Amino acid sequence: MSIENICIIGAGTMGRLLTVWALERGYTVSACDTSRNALDTARSRIPAKEFSARLTATEDMEKCACRADLVVDATPDNIEAKKVLFNELDSMCPKHTIVLSCTATIPLAVLNAVVERPERTVIANFWFDTPLVEIVKREPTAGRVMDAVKGFAELLGKRPVVLTRDCPGHACCRMFLGQVYRALRIIEAEVATAEDVDTCMTLGSAYSSGIMRRCDRMGLDFVYQAFLSLYELTGEHRFKPNRVLEEKIAAGKLGQKSGEGFFVWPNLNSAS
Amino acid sequence: MEIRRVCVVGAGTMGAEIAKWAVQGGYEVAIQDVSETIVRKVVDRIHETLLRGVPEQDTWHLMVEALKLEHPEFFEGLSVPDISPEQLEYLVHAMKGTTNLDDACRDADIVIEAVFEDISLKQGIFRKLDAMCPSHTILASNSSTIMISRLAVQTGRPDRCIGMHFMGPMPLVEVIRGTATSDSTVRNIVKLARDMGKKPIVLNKEWPGFVANSVSGGGGREAHWLLEKKIATVEQIDDIAITGLGYIRGPFMVEDFVGLDVIHDAQVSIFEQTGDPMDKPSPLLEEKLNRGELGMKTGKGFYNWS
Structure with a gap:
């Protein structure tokens, strides 16, 4: 068709x-x-x-x-x-x-x-x-x-x-959130900053880009909603949305699209 | 305090690399291991690499070279201090390889412990180092899972104990503050790491798995779950991780490189520290271990390497 x-x-x-x-x-x-x-x-x-x-x-x-x-x-x-x-x-x-x-x-x-x-x-x-x-x-x-x-x-x-099978979060989002939940707990506990978490991933674990920048580009409202949905679907504690994320969203910091999330971004319209 | 002499305890893969980087960074180095054969081999190889320029062609080094080409920005600002060829030659020849711990550490300014990931072994070494080293000497541990505070309590100098976690040939060094680590200890280790051509990131607190392994392990844990539940195959999961999540190698490929026994030990150690059921070691790994499938080194892990 x-x-x-x-x-x-x-x-x-x-x-x-x-x-x-x-x-x-x-x-x-x-x-x-x-x-x-x-x-x-x-x-x-x-x-x-x-x-x-x-x-x-x-x-x-x-x-x-x-x-x-x-x-x-x-x-x-x-x-x-x-x-x-x-x-x-x-x-x-x-x-x-x-x-x-x-x-x-x-x-x-x-x-x-x-x-x-x-x-x-x-x-x-x-x-x-x-x-x-x-x-x-x-x-x-x-x-x-x-x-x-x-x-x-x-x-x-x-x-x-x-x-050929599916599950809450499929494969990609599940792995993604599995990383993000740990990163958020590290930031929440003030072990390291979002910037330092990203550096650890690129220079230590050989990722092509850091996870917190990725969150900012996707939109923190998306990330929050994904956690919430996965938490509702599985009841598993690690998917419960983190306080750090809730605070960012409450402050209107949604990532790249709003100009700021975990990082400050240049204006989207003038950049494109 | 000026740091000139670095002692490395343990001449395994990581210890040997650490010793090499310290020489390149302009430090006088002593390396100690219980095996005479291993110490000789490591000293010879450092001579070959640094004086005769024999390239390092193993998988991890090749991966770092690929990363440099693809992401030169990650390596900006990382460099070893300018030292003359004569000085480098002097430092390579002056490097001491020994089986005697006292000989290796008694005039060291910093000792980096890089022995097997076994807490009682490391605690014993920290006790000995504390007794043998001058009072100003900093004791650093390259442990990837053991909290530095658990080693520091074995010594009379907890303020001079610190975590210094190297990640294979990657540029990152996680510098971990223990509960008693002093600011000057942190400063000295940060400078040493920079001189070694590395990027130090200081972690303000101890954290199970530190940062890099904790975060990537969070993805790895889900990858194992997906495989257990047969949602996707090993190849598909690695493909998704690379295409969608920015991994340069997929999680299963990396685990095969590192060794499934090493990954399992790290998971056990993290689980012991957190007690969190979510951190329980993967049953799939246990099955692999029982079958003697440890990854690349045994010819089979998640992939077939033979």
Whole structure:
């Protein structure tokens, strides 16, 4: 089956990245968010003018979902909100539409519990600006849906890794948070600063970049939400959001996008 | 206080590297090991590397070279002091290799202990060093898991005891303050690390696994869980870690390099300190150990190396 019209729900960091990638590959994209503000910001950050004919930005999800071949959920990993969203999409989308979730933490079964056509639900965790896409290949997702999504990811220049089972956090986000929770405890206990943690990882453990800068680039609200979701799904204490993270968010320090998180960042708009 | 003489206790892989870096940093070095053969070998190899420029081609050194090409910014500002070829030659020839601890440490300004990761062995060495060394001598431990305070209590100089954790040939040195470590001890160790061409990071407190191993171990723990639950294969997990999380080598590849026995011992030690069920050693590692699969060195670990 061919994908032409894509509806991307959620105009945050991941939604905006996906919008740009899809436009660059010639798709027609409607970006959808409940917040007009988020949509305007996303629109202002989409670089090339030649894309504007193929891009619409709207708060009306039904209007764009009913015309989409592929709906991409790039909303925050809030379990209850996602259940509501998938239930709505299930009735809004035409039969042929693929409903893809970029969730970094929620397993397929949780989403499928609220839909009537689980064979078209698929999880593909596009992991920010890296080439990684984790695709969960398991029942009841249909073979044609899997193939189409894998093809879509490859067309965007990504490197899909196909997992045949899933779990809360899949593989990538689980490993990521496993590191972050320890790093946050080290910072909380004032053993070392965020800067020093990153130096230890690059110069000691041979990482190409430090984990705290990574958190800042992803957005601390994303990291917090991922912890919260994983904590709710597993009940495991290490995924309980850390105080340090809560304080940053309360202070409006969300990372690169807000100009400051664990580090101070140059202005995003003037830099790009 | 001027630091001129460095003594290294234990001439295993890490001890030998530490001795070499100290010579390059312009220090007079003595290295001690219980084995005469090992001491000879290490002294000979340092002669070869530093005087005849024989390149180091093992996997870890090659990985660091690759890192330098890919991320030159990590290495900015790291350099050894300018010493003349004549001075280097003098320092290499002056390097003392011995099996006698007293000979090695009695005029040292700093002793770096780099023996096996065994607390009673290290405690015994700290007691001996305290009795043999001059009163000003700093006693540093390269332990990767043992808290320096547990060694410092064996001595009459806890303010001059400190953690100095080297990570293979990587540029990082974690400098760990014990509960009694003095500021001047920290300053002297930071300077020594810089002179060795390393990047010292001072940790204000002792912490299980320190920083680098604790954080990367947090990812490693989840990697083991994913494998246990058959969510993903060894290759897939390493691939995801590299593509998505910025690892240069995946967690399983690194564990095979380091040795699964070493990783297991470190996990046991961290678990003993925290008592946290989340830090329990991985059952997968225990299985591997029971089968004698220790990684690269035995030809099999998570990967097949033979």
